[in-house]
Amino acid sequence: MATFKTRLSKIAKTNGKVILANDYDCSVKNLEAKSIQNIQKLHSCLCGIKLNFHLLLPLGAKEILKINKTAHRYGLQTIADIKLNDIGNTNRVTAEHLWNLGFDAVIANPIMGLDSLKNLVKSSHKNEKGVITLCHMSAPEAALSYDMEIKMEKKQKLYQLFLNWALTAKVDGIVVGATFPKIIQYCSKKAGKKLNIFSPGIGTQGGSTNQVISSGTDYLIVGRTILNSKNPVRVAKELQLQSFGK
Numbered sequence: 469m470a471t472f473k474t475r476l477s478k479i480a481k482t483n484g485k486v487i488l489a490n491d492y493d494c495s496v497k498n499l500e501a502k503s504i505q506n507i508q509k510l511h512s513c514l515c516g517i518k519l520n521f522h523l524l525l526p527l528g529a530k531e532i533l534k535i536n537k538t539a540h541r542y543g544l545q546t547i548a549d550i551k552l553n554d555i556g557n558t559n560r561v562t563a564e565h566l567w568n569l570g571f572d573a574v575i576a577n578p579i580m581g582l583d584s585l586k587n588l589v590k591s592s593h594k595n596e597k598g599v600i601t602l603c604h605m606s607a608p609e610a611a612l613s614y615d616m617e618i619k620m621e622k623k624q625k626l627y628q629l630f631l632n633w634a635l636t637a638k639v640d641g642i643v644v645g646a647t648f649p650k651i652i653q654y655c656s657k658k659a660g661k662k663l664n665i666f667s668p669g670i671g672t673q674g675g676s677t678n679q680v681i682s683s684g685t686d687y688l689i690v691g692r693t694i695l696n697s698k699n700p701v702r703v704a705k706e707l708q709l710q711s712f713g714k
């Protein structure tokens with residue numbers, strides 16, 4: 469089987485670079501049916517779907533597996549957004565559960581340390597699964613931590629260290645918030661084709677699709693801008709076109 473990176477780029481060539489963040493509030497019922505409907509309605513404008521704790525906590529394994537299988541039937545890649553960050557043994561068991569649930573990739577937090585990250589990447593790649601690590605998050609207050617100056621070999625910012633670790637550990641991609649286009653530009657220049665950049669924070673959080681695409685983002689992660697709109701298909705199509713640089 470091809471790698472996660474290859475599988476995602478293949479579907480993105482025809483469908484564009486939008487990944488749906490399939491997030492719902494606690495008040496929403498029928499999460500499984502809603503998610504499957506989203507895939508059926510929106511799949512032609514998406515390359516992937518990301519499931520967060522919004523679904524992973526209330527739903528059971530059977531429902532999650534069904535959502536992942538449905539996404540795969542339409543050629544979409546699926547990402548578990550749990551920002552995994554623990555000791556090696558816990559990471560290993562967690563990843564195994566996620567792969568059994570049918571996910572193609574996991575979002576992890578590199579604060580776990582370089583060696584743990586390398587181990588996670590190695591075992592995930594053995595299973596043809598992907599690892600995406602946080603580099604700089606989208607919330608404005610995230611700058612306080614990700615822009616923090618640290619002294620590790622040289623003076624640098626935390627996100628610069630996380631970018632270097634992502635490159636060293638050979639992760640598949642990094643998350644850089646759409647609300648920080650200059651940092652996307654910096655990471656894109658440094659990483660070249662070695663890493664994909666995933667940018668959440670479009671629309672509702674204030675990020676602009678055109679700006680992040682021209683800054684070097686590879687994939688857009690979009691939730692509420694699509695899900696809360698009166699016409700999700702139309703919005704997803706617009707984002708798809710913009711993701712092609714049109």
Ligand SMILES: O=C(O)c1cc(=O)[nH]c(=O)n1[C@@H]1O[C@H](COP(=O)(O)O)[C@@H](O)[C@H]1O
Nearest residue numbers: 489520605606645668669672673690691692
């Ligand atoms: O890892 C993420 O996906 C993530 C990182 C980040 O820095 N900011 C961020 O918003 N996210 C996630 O991306 C999605 C964005 O959703 P919307 O703001 O509704 O488009 C949510 O699922 C967030 O949890």
